[in-house]
Amino acid sequence: MRQFDDSLPLQLLKAREACMNFFRPLLQENGITEQQWRILRALHAHGELETKQLANLCCVLSPSLTGIVNRLEQQGYIQRRKSTEDQRRTLLSITDQARELFDKMSPEVDARYKAFSDKYGEEKLQQLMILLNDLSKINP
Numbered sequence: 001m002r003q004f005d006d007s008l009p010l011q012l013l014k015a016r017e018a019c020m021n022f023f024r025p026l027l028q029e030n031g032i033t034e035q036q037w038r039i040l041r042a043l044h045a046h047g048e049l050e051t052k053q054l055a056n057l058c059c060v061l062s063p064s065l066t067g068i069v070n071r072l073e074q075q076g077y078i079q080r081r082k083s084t085e086d087q088r089r090t091l092l093s094i095t096d097q098a099r100e101l102f103d104k105m106s107p108e109v110d111a112r113y114k115a116f117s118d119k120y121g122e123e124k125l126q127q128l129m130i131l132l133n134d135l136s137k138i139n140p
Helices: 008-029 034-046 051-058 062-074 096-120 122-136
Strands: 078-082 090-094
Touching: 008 034, 008 096, 034 051, 034 062, 034 078, 034 090, 034 096, 051 062, 051 090, 062 078, 090 096, 096 122
Parallel strands: none
Antiparallel strands: 078 090
């Protein structure tokens, strides 16, 4: 068995925390969680999505997504509508209020990405993104 500190899942968690330390204060200043921001970003990028699609895109389990979406809806950031093709399907999208939040936060998010990239190195970051993308495609 590998040494505790050489555990790949542990190293990935540490890397995630190092990355999120650049963004977490901004999210907290705007009263949203990391998961909420991820969901808003996905809906902003992809438009209207079904819950299952959103859960897959955001790497959130469906039961957890339900609570997050409910809170975002209560905050006025997400709206639901029934599909015209199939009334069993519910589609989610962001509201104008969420677009305003996104527009407000985007310049600061970009600045923090730049700060992260400057500190870590753009070339290393691109290499890391390629490696992580490859790693995410591995199945047992």
